[in-house]
């Protein structure tokens with residue numbers, strides 16, 4: 001039996017994906033955490049924990065170095081909520097351009113008056129603009145950004161994208177009418193709309209601050225559905241002579257109670273569809289890792305998936321240094337264990353080795369020998385089901 005612990009509300013469809021070999025939130029020695037945005041940065045992980053799956057995109061709530069040092073594989077579910085974010089961003093672009101929030105306030109406040117004639121005079125206050133023909137800059141063209149950029153093309157906008165780390169996979173998804181720009185300041189100059197879809201890390205914290213706002217076009221509208229801190233909120237508040245509106249999923253006291261700020265309570269990925277997608281993907285990720293050692297979509301391990309055709313599989317997470325595979329296979333040879341198939345790959349400082357074997361001898365001793373290699377973070381033995 002494997003034990004799964006959840007911290008956030010996880011969609012039932014995801015929890016129901018687990019087979020009868022899994023218990024959820026019942027025991028004290030979890031093999032897996034299935035989480036959303038819970039902050040784990042200060043949490044001490046139990047020794048039993050082997051995998052953390054984040055249903056969603058952002059992993060800035062997970063201490064990646066500590067998890068890796070503890071031999072824990074970390075995953076997310078790329079793209080599972082991208083469409084939900086795209087729809088929210090596009091709706092906010094339209095709502096701000098058409099002054100929907102101010103118009104709603106007006107109508108709400110005048111609800112008791114006979115306004116049917118008055119509105120025909122007052123509606124001039126809510127004259128808006130259209131997206132068609134306007135310029136938009138999308139910063140970050142991954143799962144969310146690529147969808148936003150393509151939808152903006154569909155809406156007849158002139159779309160530019162800025163992403164110095166664009167992956168080949170993402171590049172394939174992007175409409176060829178999206179212009180790729182390589183200088184952020186040049187890119188900001190002409191955009192009527194600027195929307196940011198990047199992960200939060202050291203480099204992206206404060207990505208949009210005073211200098212970047214100064215480079216923006218007058219009256220531009222800024223969208224941050226990525227994370228608090230990627231946009232410097234103080235710089236935004238200080239520059240509302242330049243920025244028309246700031247729409248964000250991440251409020252704080254600096255931007256509170258400001259009519260030029262439209263804040264939502266981190267609902268970008270909060271649709272039934274996205275929550276189901278993320279939870280189902282995360283549950284499958286956990287099962288594939290625990291039962292097969294697969295690491296597809298891992299954040300801290302190389303992506304590996306090896307057909308499991310032998311009776312037993314060793315998976316070893318270790319530092320990416322010479323002679324690891326040599327030491328491990330020597331232990332197996334000394335125990336007269338025959339290797340059926342194997343693979344090894346590295347991601348930065350960490351490597352992962354999968355060794356399928358035809359027979360087993362002294363398995364406890366073998367696991368102990370592997371685990372005692374100083375560079376090994378975790379060694380596991382999986383029985384084929």
Ligand SMILES: NC(=O)c1ccc[n+]([C@@H]2O[C@H](COP(=O)([O-])OP(=O)(O)OC[C@H]3O[C@@H](n4cnc5c(N)ncnc54)[C@H](O)[C@@H]3O)[C@@H](O)[C@H]2O)c1
Nearest residue numbers: 057058140141142143144163165166197198199226268269
């Ligand atoms: N509001 C929400 O509920 C919600 C939902 C989903 C994602 N998010 C946030 O949005 C982020 C992006 O999500 P995603 O699914 O598109 O992730 P993703 O990993 O698919 O895409 C991120 C993109 O950002 C690019 N990038 C990284 N650093 C950059 C930089 N300095 N400048 C420009 N581009 C840079 C990467 O190359 C990548 O293409 C997530 O990390 C998360 O923080 C928020």
Ligand SMILES: O=C(O)[C@H](O)COP(=O)(O)O
Nearest residue numbers: 036037055056057058269
């Ligand atoms: O990074 C994400 O996927 C989003 O911010 C959604 O987070 P949530 O699952 O906690 O709503």
